[in-house]
Amino acid sequence: MDDKLVIADKEFDSRLMVGTGRHRSNEEMVESIEASGAEIITVAIRRLDLDNLEEKNILDYFNWDEYTILPNTAGCKTADEAVFTAHLAREVTGSDWVKVEVIPYPEYLLPDPRGTYDACKRLVDEGFVVLPYIHADPVLAKHLEEIGCATVMPLGSAIGSGQGVQTLDEIRIIIRQSTVPVVVDAGLAVPSDASVALEAGADAVLVNTAIAQAEDPAGMGEAFKLGVQAGRMAYNAGRIARRATGVPSSPAEGVAATAS
Amino acid sequence: MDDKLVIADKEFDSRLMVGTGRHRSNEEMVESIEASGAEIITVAIRRLDLDNLEEKNILDYFNWDEYTILPNTAGCKTADEAVFTAHLAREVTGSDWVKVEVIPYPEYLLPDPRGTYDACKRLVDEGFVVLPYIHADPVLAKHLEEIGCATVMPLGSAIGSGQGVQTLDEIRIIIRQSTVPVVVDAGLAVPSDASVALEAGADAVLVNTAIAQAEDPAGMGEAFKLGVQAGRMAYNAGRIARRATGVPSSPAEGVAATAS
Amino acid sequence: MDDKLVIADKEFDSRLMVGTGRHRSNEEMVESIEASGAEIITVAIRRLDLDNLEEKNILDYFNWDEYTILPNTAGCKTADEAVFTAHLAREVTGSDWVKVEVIPYPEYLLPDPRGTYDACKRLVDEGFVVLPYIHADPVLAKHLEEIGCATVMPLGSAIGSGQGVQTLDEIRIIIRQSTVPVVVDAGLAVPSDASVALEAGADAVLVNTAIAQAEDPAGMGEAFKLGVQAGRMAYNAGRIARRATGVPSSPAEGVAATAS
Amino acid sequence: MDDKLVIADKEFDSRLMVGTGRHRSNEEMVESIEASGAEIITVAIRRLDLDNLEEKNILDYFNWDEYTILPNTAGCKTADEAVFTAHLAREVTGSDWVKVEVIPYPEYLLPDPRGTYDACKRLVDEGFVVLPYIHADPVLAKHLEEIGCATVMPLGSAIGSGQGVQTLDEIRIIIRQSTVPVVVDAGLAVPSDASVALEAGADAVLVNTAIAQAEDPAGMGEAFKLGVQAGRMAYNAGRIARRATGVPSSPAEGVAATAS
Amino acid sequence: MITLTVNGKPREAEGPVNLKRYLVDIGITQTAIAVAHNGTVIPRTEIESVTLEDGDSLEIVRAVGGG
Amino acid sequence: MITLTVNGKPREAEGPVNLKRYLVDIGITQTAIAVAHNGTVIPRTEIESVTLEDGDSLEIVRAVGGG
């Protein structure tokens, strides 16, 4: 079945996006991302270390014919910082795709709805392909779609918290209302978290810490690949309804009688 | 990696068991079971319809070199009925494996801990390979293991309810204490339910209604196959811990400064 | 113990606010509000029915020496409408307190973070005492506090949905960060929902539909009164911690030995 | 309204039973139990300390005209031990009421369904008023009722775990099927846990650790008193239904129009 | 005769007419109301000083049950 | 003529009759079945050695779809 993910007219077979942060080594990073089958990879933008100019650039670890790069604005506390970082990112990567993060307070790493909206509005007007990271707020998601964002990326739970999808009810509403792909981002810890999102109709998920910090990143990368496929297949296959009471899976009639 | 499921010294590559009930057609049954990759198949024992002796026998739909048959005692309300049905099942199938179900009340289809224990005790003593279907009761599970049951099969939620794994805390205790395979049975609706069980360390799951009654049983069968593989892989890969607060997946240092 | 709720320097003994909507009769409304012990009452602002000028005004049902009136901007879809309605409300009630609701889409009745913020900013600058109804968004809550809102009112779940407090994790964060009272509003169905919020450290709750649409509104009003008191008392009394395993409540030592 | 709890033809105004274990002092014990309004008090049976015969007996701290004593069989691992302890308890207390606990494994403090059933059967036949502590197993509960137990006491979560009511779905089934009072026992940590049980139709709750180990036991005792009353009142008052979407609590019609 | 829009509906009136007078004319006696004239909320104290012209709009509101 | 109870229903038969013969008589050809005679399950190998008397009961079962 042809069932591709389409973002800004670009088609993808994989519905799993992965981050490149928090890996214990670049070798584990490359190996686990290959195992995950992801086609979209996020990176951050940071100052060049002028005292260590020999360090190998992360971009050199990947064959960019096979991957789409998605720079983020992680670390930005305001709309201005996010727009500035997006401009830098476009120069660094040559791509106009950007994952917008505006996070004013470090403790819980939750996004600022107003700052995020303002940054997205300006970047969309400048022609960027904008994927905003947001709280699972259906009204904000609708407004971001209306100004031309390419996707919405509601959080499942706080970044790196590993609490899974705590916001499923709101994400269901976002999915029902959205005309752009809904990508569940942040908090996913295990493949079942990804499956839950896709079974509910989410178009994709983004995973980083769960793979990078697993004991076996490559194994977890492949596990997420299968979990995402399982969730999407189940969504297409049409699940059974929930019921308050049970229903026998064996026939009620025709049980043999013991001697009485 | 060699990571087989072993029940009563028999090895299996698949950790998904499937039922044959509630299918809309035998064709859908066969197709979806093939798609699921299951190696263990449950059947029920019922009176032959003397007015319709031409009906094709369900056993004729499968190549039994590829599958292990697991007759159940569904429909039995007492230990006596379950033992009697197990005896009939052995004659019908030629196998001494039996899934013991003792369910006195039809509305919620919940098993009787005492009747189940008594039936299992007698059948184990007779040399049957006994897989009891039980409430997620860690003490009962331990006692059934102690009398020689081949597995324990705690329920996730009521049979056919599609409520998923509502008993995860108790199942975690059962897993921690058990020296025989723990097979989560009943209530699973979507692959994430299966993944959740396997991520927690369950050895396998049994699924019937979720596949048989899906809009596309073959698609759902394959989805469960992947979900079970994903869950097991994630269990082996070592998941990240849950945290109350977030942790950045991008570096905190080195964010470029906007002009001030 | 002196443990009063203080909003904009005004002290209250009750931590339960009640709405006046959806009552089956004004008699039930008055009776249930008295039973609830609430001291803060919300009302909506609507066009006078020129064809039915004899109708008794809702304000005439209460003795305003005993109650504080809190008009809301329910029905407003934009910041402009909310500010306009707040101006009307001040004329109608003679009070400058206002519960700000900006809800653009009717289906899920979820508030608009940006529109709500803009309306609050303008009303605070005009000298209103502003209590904003918001999604349980910790960043938005912090920003509303910073511009001078008197409280924040995060939702437990959608208005009238009766789903209780689905947003407890985010509400805990809001409570931890907030220097103004946190009032959990919307979705509460039963007293345990109110207790849960107060046990977590919320300063108050607002309830309307749960009381107005109960079979016995006066009984439910009193039930909420007790549930709110119970929750606050428990918060002050210091709850026990959660533990993964059990701890005996009876001594482990000294059990009498049966004859052996 | 006359809404008494009736156990074995004895009437009680309070639906809160309390334990006497794990208190930091006998003074805190007495004070908190008085604050809780409980009328049924549990005690354990243990060997007399022959090296400390002066110690004041716990029974001397209460006026037994006001309380009903409920000795338990805590510490018993088998039916025999529980029956033996019940015989001792009857001599010690002069009462034939007994809370039957049969707990073979110490780590999770979960009851043995078969051992509990056997002890109850023998004690009921001997004329005891038997209140069994059980896993939230609807079939076991029904069988215990059928042999003449005075109540069933399903657990909310493991004793002393403070995890609240994790077994609500099963408890709802037990309530629906039961003709004897259903008392939710174990795991309750805060008044909302008690309210949840009573709102669901449970007849009473038993609390020990949550009060005894609170920072302020008397305050927590009173909080539970109110929470239990709130839950029962709400049950009688008829709660609103849960809905997937919201319903406005203010009128949809008649919003004033801003100038256009 | 002038035509006003009152609470969204057209209404004929003798006019130009003073707002306070008009409210009395159409039978509004209760005091716990608010009035907006052409989109501007009119404080109680200034109701007398407003004159209604042809085409003017009025919003007349009161409190109702709400949550 | 004898009367048996087969799968809960009364049935006339020429008899006394050998069980294996009776199964053939009533048209049962498939082999993946089991038979209980007066409450006792009869191993395949012993079916020939059972004689049905008046009043006997039989349960004849096979596998069906179940979970």
Added chain:
Amino acid sequence: MITLTVNGKPREAEGPVNLKRYLVDIGITQTAIAVAHNGTVIPRTEIESVTLEDGDSLEIVRAVGGG
């Protein structure tokens, strides 16, 4: 001298001795207790009629805080 096992510990006593007397001798004054003699619970009323022999075991219990 006889040896008893009392609450799991060995104890010497002058004996054979009457149970009620023995309880007094070891200083047990409180009444809210129960006694099991060789595994049998002794009703209050029968304590006087029990004689302790060498090797007998006693369990002497009372109520304590518990949940």
Added chain:
Amino acid sequence: MITLTVNGKPREAEGPVNLKRYLVDIGITQTAIAVAHNGTVIPRTEIESVTLEDGDSLEIVRAVGGG
């Protein structure tokens, strides 16, 4: 000699100096970078046309691992 602020730290340089030249001087060879001059991001193509004056600030960034 001029003083620049480069990635937040002061640096001496011979100058005024052309930006492209300066990047080479301090040893930056890799191309997958971006530069902001006094808060403005400089497109690759325009790096040659920028002259650094005393007191100017530069931000020089590259991609790193991030989520």
